[in-house]
Structures are given as structure tokens and as C-alpha cells.
Amino acid sequence: MASYSSLQSLHESLPPFSPLIPTSLIPIIAWSLLLSSFGLGFYFTTLPKQSVPVTELLIAIVASILGGFGTVAMFCTVGVYL
Amino acid sequence: MGLIHWLLAAALTAHSAQCASTSMRSFENTNVQRTIELGGSLTHVTTTFAIKALGELGPNVYTLALSELDEEKTALMDVKLKGSKETLKLEKFGFNQKSNAYLYSVELPPMAEDATATIVVNSILSHASTPFPESIKQADPQLLKFSTEAYILSPYRTLSERTKIRAPSPKVTSFSAPAELSKYAGTTADSVATRSGAVITYGPFQDLPPTTGLPFQRENQKLLTVHYEYDSPIISVVSLDRSAEISHWGDNLNIQDSVHIRNDGPQLKGHFSRLELQQSRYFNKPSTQVLTHLTLQLPAGIHKPYYYDSIGNVTTSRYRQTPKPKSNTKRSSAASSFMEIRPRYPLLGGWNYTYTLGWDAPLGDSATFDKKTGKYVVGVPFMTPVPGAAVDQATFTFVLPEGAENVHVEPPFPVDAMSKYTHITYLDTIGRPAVVLRSSSLTDQHTGMVYVTYTVPVKAHLAKPLTVSTAMFGFFLLAMLFRRVDMRIGTAKTAKKH
Numbered sequence: 001m002a003s004y005s006s007l008q009s010l011h012e013s014l015p016p017f018s019p020l021i022p023t024s025l026i027p028i029i030a031w032s033l034l035l036s037s038f039g040l041g042f043y044f045t046t047l048p049k050q051s052v053p054v055t056e057l058l059i060a061i062v063a064s065i066l067g068g069f070g071t072v073a074m075f076c077t078v079g080v081y082l
Numbered sequence: 083m084g085l086i087h088w089l090l091a092a093a094l095t096a097h098s099a100q101c102a103s104t105s106m107r108s109f110e111n112t113n114v115q116r117t118i119e120l121g122g123s124l125t126h127v128t129t130t131f132a133i134k135a136l137g138e139l140g141p142n143v144y145t146l147a148l149s150e151l152d153e154e155k156t157a158l159m160d161v162k163l164k165g166s167k168e169t170l171k172l173e174k175f176g177f178n179q180k181s182n183a184y185l186y187s188v189e190l191p192p193m194a195e196d197a198t199a200t201i202v203v204n205s206i207l208s209h210a211s212t213p214f215p216e217s218i219k220q221a222d223p224q225l226l227k228f229s230t231e232a233y234i235l236s237p238y239r240t241l242s243e244r245t246k247i248r249a250p251s252p253k254v255t256s257f258s259a260p261a262e263l264s265k266y267a268g269t270t271a272d273s274v275a276t277r278s279g280a281v282i283t284y285g286p287f288q289d290l291p292p293t294t295g296l297p298f299q300r301e302n303q304k305l306l307t308v309h310y311e312y313d314s315p316i317i318s319v320v321s322l323d324r325s326a327e328i329s330h331w332g333d334n335l336n337i338q339d340s341v342h343i344r345n346d347g348p349q350l351k352g353h354f355s356r357l358e359l360q361q362s363r364y365f366n367k368p369s370t371q372v373l374t375h376l377t378l379q380l381p382a383g384i385h386k387p388y389y390y391d392s393i394g395n396v397t398t399s400r401y402r403q404t405p406k407p408k409s410n411t412k413r414s415s416a417a418s419s420f421m422e423i424r425p426r427y428p429l430l431g432g433w434n435y436t437y438t439l440g441w442d443a444p445l446g447d448s449a450t451f452d453k454k455t456g457k458y459v460v461g462v463p464f465m466t467p468v469p470g471a472a473v474d475q476a477t478f479t480f481v482l483p484e485g486a487e488n489v490h491v492e493p494p495f496p497v498d499a500m501s502k503y504t505h506i507t508y509l510d511t512i513g514r515p516a517v518v519l520r521s522s523s524l525t526d527q528h529t530g531m532v533y534v535t536y537t538v539p540v541k542a543h544l545a546k547p548l549t550v551s552t553a554m555f556g557f558f559l560l561a562m563l564f565r566r567v568d569m570r571i572g573t574a575k576t577a578k579k580h
Contacts, residue, residue: 003492004492004494004533007459007492007533007535008461008531008533010450010452010459011450011459011460011461011531011533014450014451014452014459015450015451016446016447016449016450016451017330017333017445017446017449017450017451017458018333018446018451019330019331019332019333019445020543021331023332023333023444026332037554041558044558044561045561049565049566053562056558056562057562060555060558060559060562061555063554063558064551064552064554064555064558065547065551067550067551067554068546068547068548068549068550068551068552068554069547069551071509071547071550072331072509072546072547072550073331075332075508075509076329076331076332076334079386079442080508081327081329081331081332081334081336081442082329082331082332082507082508082509082546
């Protein structure tokens with residue numbers, strides 16, 4: 001099986017997989033992102049009402065993105081590798 | 083003449099178009115040696131054919147024949163030239179009526195007329211030995227019976243052949259020595275079969291005609307039976323389901339095996355007495371038929387192995403981790419972690435046990451990345467073998483990251499079926515592509531790596547965090563809406579009226 005042996009040699013010659021974010025940093029990132037996301041969420045509830053809710057939307061977007069990445073990192077920290 | 087007629091008949095009934103057109107080369111077996119290593123659920127058969135090419139040049143295709151008894155039990159068969167590490171190409175032709183055997187063709191390197199070569203056929207039979215007596219008491223020894231044909235099947239003339247059957251211990255209860263074998267033995271009927279310790283030798287047999295074909299088989303072929311004692315529990319894996327899941331965010335490869343094992347020894351006669359089992363261990367005379375533990379070699383550098391069954395976590399296990407060697411140049415390292423698992427209860431003859439064993443390993447140990455093509459190449463062993471066990475059914479599922487494209491799978495050996503499906507797990511939106519390989523009748527040698535290649539676009543990597551972000555943002559929008567909408571049943575003005 002030519003394709004199998006060529007794939008085998010390819011696999012042995014290529015550099016190993018390395019993640020975008022190093023594994024050791026993941027728990028720190030998880031906790032910090034989630035805590036900041038919750039903090040921003042709390043701050044969101046204290047914002048005054050505006051006719052054009054610019055600040056509220058901005059805070060909501062930032063909190064959501066931080067929360068999204070924080071949740072994925074938290075899943076990985078506890079052992080549920082997504 | 084009969085040989086040429088048979089060869090033409092074999093060529094015509096063959097499936098491949100090549101053989102049907104050209105004439106076959108004829109060979110002669112100058113010496114054939116068959117060594118059978120008896121075991122529990124697996125039996126090793128090594129047949130060495132010293133062949134001589136006859137006649138003119140032609141396609142160098144040597145034909146092997148297997149009886150029905152061997153064909154249904156053969157789980158692994160490979161052919162090599164003696165001294166060479168490369169396996170020769172083996173093609174299966176199925177059952178041939180005229181030869182009354184299953185035929186295989188081996189492609190040999192070019193041979194001149196009267197040139198000689200030595201081919202080594204290595205095959206492993208599964209479930210070839212059956213327990214006899216079929217039921218024994220707990221403390222009795224377990225005896226197995228093995229049967230094989232006396233004369234080695236071959237469509238060519240054989241000048242000399244011999245069969246050696248090696249039992250695992252010198253405790254051989256009996257072995258058959260049919261007097262009819264003296265026809266080709268060239269000696270008296272007494273010395274057709276000789277035994278020395280654990281080895282029983284049949285032959286040598288001289289000047290055999292082609293042993294395929296119904297007339298010869300009816301007249302001369304005899305069944306040899308060896309009745310021997312086997313000192314270890316006979317394990318067979320009824321089904322093995324391996325699932326490998328890749329996570330890029332967590333840099334992790336999770337491998338999980340769901341195994342159903344069975345003790346294929348003689349059935350238990352009477353009741354199981356745990357007192358007797360404990361006493362036998364105390365007095366250092368353990369029952370050889372009872373399966374109490376399995377020793378597995380897991381890959382080095384794994385962490386968090388888990389072992390549970392349908393009742394829950396099984397704590398009776400021992401694990402000794404071997405860290406992954408520092409140098410990454412040799413990916414296939416010899417070091418392996420040691421895992422000894424004890425089923426929840428000892429397995430006696432005919433008893434089954436199902437368990438799940440899994441572990442996490444860093445993805446870098448198995449996966450590689452090609453920056454130029456953006457391709458990931460992952461290699462995972464097809465199974466972790468249970469030493470000496472025949473595997474009846476095996477399934478291998480590869481779950482790839484969400485959004486993986488250009489998926490290509492290369493199994494180490496031909497599998498029965500390959501299918502794809504979408505696996506849905508935590509935080510998935512479109513689901514993950516998963517490939518399922520199914521195979522049956524495997525041995526503990528089928529541990530080759532399954533290679534998978536795939537590419538993942540950058541946006542697929544971001545799908546998970548953005549999904550969670552979108553959900554959170556939705557909640558924030560709801561919060562903004564509820565702030566601005568008055569949900570009270572009555573207003574302050576209407577409350578004042580009353």
C-alpha cells in the first residue's frame with residue numbers, strides 16, 4: 001500500500017502539533033477571562049439607560065467575547081477537551 | 083498433464099483478469115516444513131516452502147491452498163521470502179471447486195528455470211483450539227484439542243514435507259498417529275509421529291502428489307489431533323470499540339476502548355466457590371483457568387487513565403506511568419506505560435466481562451502539522467492488544483475537530499467497512515466529522531497505526547468561542563430589552579386610584 005507507507009513517512013517527518021495557546025496557560029486564561037467577563041457583566045447592569053445604547057452594547061460585546069473564550073478555556077481546564 | 087489442466091481451471095475461475103489470459107508457471111516443492119505453535123485462542127502456523135521453478139519463464143505466481151478448516155480460522159496471513167522483511171503481494175481467489183480448497187496467489191520476484199527460492203508463510207489462526215472436556219470443575223486442569231490436516235495442502239508436487247506441532251508445555255495428554263500416514267512416510271507405521279518433550283513431529287513424508295483435489299483428500303488426507311494442557315486462562319475479545327477524539331483547543335487526544343472480553347476455556351461444572359479460589363491462591367496452587375487480571379501496555383506519556391464498567395468506576399487496577407522520552411525524533415518509542423486491570427470478578431470458563439478503559443494524551447505525541455499545506459496528520463494505533471487474545475469484532479472511530487475538511491483515512495490493513503457520520507458533542511454547532519472503521523477476526527498483531535489527514539480552516543477553530551459569545555450576547559440583549567420594557571401589571575397611577 002504505497003499511500004499508507006508514504007503517509008507513515010510523512011507523519012514521522014513532520015513537526016509535532018503545537019497548540020496556539022500553550023497548555024500551561026489555559027487555566028490562567030480561563031479564570032481571568034471568565035472573572036473579567038462576569039465583572040463586566042456586573043458593570044453592565046449598573047450602566048444608565050441611554051436612548052442610543054452605545055456603552056451598553058460595547059460592554060456587552062466585550063463581555064461576550066471574553067466569556068466565550070473563557071468558557072472554552074474553562075472546559076479544557078476541567079478536562080472536557082472540546 | 084493433470085497439473086496443467088488444474089492450473090488452467092484455477093486460472094479460469096480466478097477473479098483477476100491477468101491470470102485468465104496468460105499461462106501459469108509451474109513449481110515444485112522440494113521441501114516443506116510446517117511448524118504449529120499451539121496456544122489458547124491464537125495459534126501460530128509457520129510454513130516454509132522451498133520451491134523450484136519448473137518450465138519456461140512465465141508470470142511468477144505461486145499458488146497457496148488453504149483447507150476449509152484453516153480458511154475460516156485464519157485471522158492473519160502474510161508471505162515473505164526467507165531472510166527478507168518485505169511481505170510479498172498476496173491475492174485471494176476464494177474457493178476453487180476442482181481443488182476443493184481456498185486459493186491464494188503470491189507474486190514472486192522473477193525466477194529463471196530451475197531456480198529455487200524459499201517462501202515463509204506466517205499465519206495466525208483464531209479459536210483453532212477448543213476446550214475438551216467442555217466443562218470442568220474449578221480446580222481441574224484445562225485441556226485443549228487442536229486439529230489440522232496431516233498433509234500440507236499444495237497444488238504442486240512435494241518432494242519432502244514435515245509437520246511439527248509445538249505445545250506450550252510438555253503436558254500433552256494424547257496425539258493422534260494414524261497408521262495410514264505411513265503410505266508416504268517411507269517408514270513403519272510406528273514412527274509416523276514422534277514426540278520429544280513438547281514437540282510432536284509428523285513425517286517426513288516423501289513424494290507427495292498435489293494434495294488439493296477431492297480424490298486425494300478423500301483417499302489420503304487425515305486429520306491430526308493433539309490434546310494438550312494449557313496453563314493460562316484463554317482470553318478472547320468478543321468486541322472492541324475504540325474511539326479517538328481530537329481537541330485542538332485543549333491540545334489533547336482522548337482514546338477510549340469499550341471492550342467485551344470472554345474466558346474461552348471450558349465451562350464451569352458446578353458452583354463457583356470463592357473460598358476455594360482464595361485457598362488455592364494461599365496454598366500457591368492457583369487455578370490456571372481463572373482469568374483474574376489483564377496486563378496492558380499503554381502508550382508512554384499519557385495521563386488521566388480511567389477504567390470503569392457498567393456498574394461504575396473499577397478501582398482494582400495498577401498503573402505505572404512512563405513519561406514520554408524527551409527526543410521527539412523517533413515517534414514510535416519503545417517505552418510504554420504499564421496498566422494491570424482486574425475485572426470486577428474473576429472470569430471462569432464461558433464468563434464475560436465488559437469494561438471501558440480510556441486515557442488522555444497530549445496531541446503533539448500523535449499529530450503532526452504541515453505548515454505548507456495546512457494539513458494535520460494524526461496516527462493512532464488500531465488497538466491496544468490484549469496479549470494472546472483473538473479479537474472477533476473491532477470498531478475504530480476517529481472524531482475530528484469541528485469543521486475539519488479533506489478528511490482522508492488510511493487503515494493499516496484492509497478493513498471490512500468504512501463509514502462517516504457527524505458526531506455531536508459539547509458546544510458543537512455543525513457537529514464533528516467522524517470516521518468509523520469496522521473489522522472482524524483480528525489478532526494481537528493487528529496493532530498498526532491508522533493515519534488520518536485533514537485540514538481545519540481558521541474560522542472553524544473560532545466557531546466554538548464565538549458560539550458561546552453569541553449566546554452570551556443574546557442574554558445581554560435580553561437584559562437591555564427588559565430594562566426598557568415595563569413589565570409591571572399595573573402603574574403607580576392606577577394603584578393610587580384604589
